[in-house]
Amino acid sequence: MSDSARETMEYDVVIVGAGPAGLSAAIRLKQLNADLDVVVLEKGSEVGAHILSGAVLDPSGLDALLPDWRNMGAPINVEVKRDEFHMLGESGSVRIPNFLMPPLMSNHGNYIVSMGNVCRWMAEQAEALGVEIFPGMSCSALVYREDGSVKGVVAGEFGLNTDGTPGPNYEPGMELHGKYVLLGEGVRGSLSKQVIEKFALDGDSDVQKYGLGMKEIWEIDPAKHQQGKVVHTMGWPLGGNAGGGSFIYHLDNNQVYVGFVVHLNYANPYLFPYMEFQRFKHHPMVAELLEGGKRVAYGARAISEGGWQSLPKLAFPGGALLGCSAGMVNVPRIKGNHNAMLSGKAAAEAIVEALAAGRSADVLDGYDGAVRDGAIGRDLRPVRNVKPLWSRFGLLASLTVGGLDMWTNNLFGFSLFGTLKHQKTDAEATELAEQHKPIDYPRPDGVLSFDRLTNVSFSMTNHEENQPCHLKLRDADTPVKVNLPLYAGPSARYCPAGVYEFVGEGEAVKFQINFQNCVHCKTCDIKDPSQNIVWTTPQGGDGPNYPNM
Structure with a gap:
């Protein structure tokens, strides 16, 4: 599609992603200069529809951005009252005393929240300040200036046929241009990947690492509910097969968040992260809690785990990376939302300073320094x-x-080890199937554990079937000719939504992509051993529709 076929809109700042990072940037921009024209573009059907997080929120980011949030009606009401750490065996558990845990691991003063609802509330605050927010607007491409700097994005392209050609109701979308463009897409954002590669932003940083986080919301017996209780576990069922652990957070209304994280650097291609999660719920400690309850929602999302040494350069000509687009999660704390907010605030302050000096479309070096030398750096360095x-x-x-x-x-204030390297990427960590044995997983019982497709229906995921598949293969033959014989077809297991299947047998086997199931977790883009799958944005508004994640 030629540039001339699209309308253009001019803004001072264009922000991609209405998550905690993007919304914090928008709010801070308008706090500092009410006359700035700021737009936020969100691919979900509404703000919060694609937000999935644990979440125990460290309020430090919100304290810095909106100090009076406690009196502003924020949906942040369940303060952590009890904090437990358990090491699980197959039939029992050992509680790790809290006094052994470093102080930074304490959840005192934190809150159990739905980050989707927090983002919906933040969007209201941003709009009250004059920010324009457009949900249902996927940003499918970047727009560059003649000097190579990022000028804007293409958003709102609808009506393509399955082959990529314009259909009868085709809308070419619009180009939204800004003096600066901020990318707050979350983990493994498609546009963020492009700017990291184009400007070699990761040239001096370590490889990024990831985990897969899966989460269910359960309504449980009121007699078992302990509002404000936070439980983290490690050990069974993963054992030596993979790193990871679980969380169980008691929020209000007799609900609990039950989550499971699998580090994606596991070696055994037979590992099935989703089934590890389902098996976890049969542990006696967890089963007793959930017995008599019901699951009401499900979702999954990749988590950035590289931390301090994996942070790329954060600013590029014409814009910057925010929050999880760069990877600002504190892995031991399982927290990144506060850093996402702080990054958005810091980027906004750097932009306002630049615009006041008559600058635009340059590199916001001050932002990069503010992140590394400020509160975010102080949070990430000690746990690196x-x-x-x-x-x-x-x-x-x-x-x-x-x-x-x-x-x-x-x-x-120092480390015994200096700064250790991460070594391989998660894709490279996958070993050949011949080096491992298949893992026999018990069938879901439909009471505590569920098959993937049933659970995906609880994410309220929907994609228009007549659009092009947004999961692109670099080589259509690789899944059957390489990944199946060498790695036993791991995409059929690492995807938590059942998107990928090998159908048929022998010479007739085919690789099938059920993109309608995709919950936008990005695991395929990360873990595929051949790096053959590229996740791109589908039509705006498509994907999961999370209510309270």
């Missing part, structure tokens, strides 16, 4: 070695040596 220690030496080393490293950082 926990993930690489876990990856190299396993869970016990992460608990003991990683815990000691966090203690020395907390007490003395």
